[in-house]
Amino acid sequence: MQAAKPILYSYFRSSCSWRVRIALVLKGINYETVPIDLIKDGGQQFSEEFRALNPMMQVPTLKIDGLILGQSLAIIEYLEETRPTPRLLPQDPKKRASVRMISDLIAGGIQPLQNLSVLKQVGEQNQLPWAQKVISSGFKALEQILQSTAGKYCVGDEVSMADLCLVPQVANAERYKVDLSPYPTINRINKTLLALEAFQVTHPCRQPDTPAELRA
């Protein structure tokens, strides 16, 4: 019996979903996308059906190996442990720590503070300055950390989980019109990564649920 194809519940614009899409493609895992529209019908993630899958009512959610997993970094760590090639965490524990520190800085210290559900709370006229402040202050710290960790990519010269977090966060920054000129290292690494196929095919402008006017 063939193992069921993994199913990724995803939203084209969700930066956390994009992280997991890159991991799946880099590791050569053939998967099916089920789009969850975070806007339409007040948010399809709030449906009873989806809530039964992921009580956090968030994308990404991945069905794989009989498991249903939420939380993008937990998903990537699981893929890394069960499909180790190509690796997304370096071998050296100190470098692994740098990768996880940068990933957590973005996934815990920036993204949650500028996601849709928080922006709804802060009121429409405060949304843009709020998002800009959160992203700028995170990027300022990240730019400094990268001075001691980066090679070609965030940590040395191998693509890692940290890079899977960086590119989608830069896309959010651009969407919220954050001035990126103070972060030359972030900019350089982002551009280098965007040239890689795995980052291109998983891009929000090329998903099954990308609206026609945003496709590229």
Place this chain on the structure above:
Amino acid sequence: MQAAKPILYSYFRSSCSWRVRIALVLKGINYETVPIDLIKDGGQQFSEEFRALNPMMQVPTLKIDGLILGQSLAIIEYLEETRPTPRLLPQDPKKRASVRMISDLIAGGIQPLQNLSVLKQVGEQNQLPWAQKVISSGFKALEQILQSTAGKYCVGDEVSMADLCLVPQVANAERYKVDLSPYPTINRINKTLLALEAFQVTHPCRQPDTPAELRA
């Protein structure tokens, strides 16, 4: 030459610092505490001296093995890889995924949305309802997830990283007067864990920087 004693930059009330304190004690790592007062002088984490250590200007920050690490979960994963006994992640990859999912749910999905820096932004009269809403909605999801993962503790019968996140988050919930009665599993596990010595000696009411009136 003896290796330098690890230094934990910590604040007694910081739930993220508490997670790391528990890990250090469980693993029998002798460490020194340097208190960083997040309130006094407008926040000692914003000093130039501390910023040079951790550009995110956050506690916990751990100096260990010649590294300076921020982000509590990245720190705990590093300790796990370099000091594997007793383990804080189960052996089975599926159980490890559950531990990381619960840890990220708390560390990325609840705590960042109710920490001091966000509460400052939402305005004084909105702070309590904001924090209560964030914690309740996270706990509602967590309670449901625990139905399929919990044994004596969050995942099975071994203390794991997920438990190190749970107890400090419940303490925050109590501080913000969240009604915990809808979460009997969270309550039960929290009580069981609080009986363990590693959770007691690291408790916010027993730190070098705990103010006299809050000591117990």
